[in-house]
Amino acid sequence: MIKVSDTASKKIIEMMKEDGFDATKDYVRVGVKSGGCSGLSYELKFDHETNDNDKIFEDNNVKVAVEKKSFLYLIGTTLEFSGGLNGKGFVFNNPNAQRTCGCGESFSL
Secondary structure (H helix, E strand, O other): OOEEOHHHHHHHHHHHHHOOOOOOOOEEEEEEEEOOOOOEEEEEEEEOOOOOOEEEEEEOOEEEEEEHHHHHHHOOOEEEEEOOOOOOEEEEEOOOOOEEOOOOOEEEO
16 A cells, blocks of 8 residues: 655645646556666656556545556555755655665665
8 A cells, every 4th residue: 555644645636736637536646667876766746547557545635546566666655745954845655665865766675
């Protein structure tokens, strides 16, 4: 399962609305791709549709779509939003990551 924190949920719903998406029926697509300074990097975008190979979750009023191959890397991850002194942005708290880069945008297993 992919969880969404309260602060991330509020920010996602706000951003979806700004981009012409509807959080009650559209999805946040979360994925993993090769790249980044630690070997794998996170992807995050909005989507109107799901695919047959997606796993679908809903947490904190946010629908999350994850491609099955990415899901293996993301099991148990919590999506959070940080607005601290180091800048604003989404943060993936991934219990499967053995190493992460300083910016938090990439990881390795």
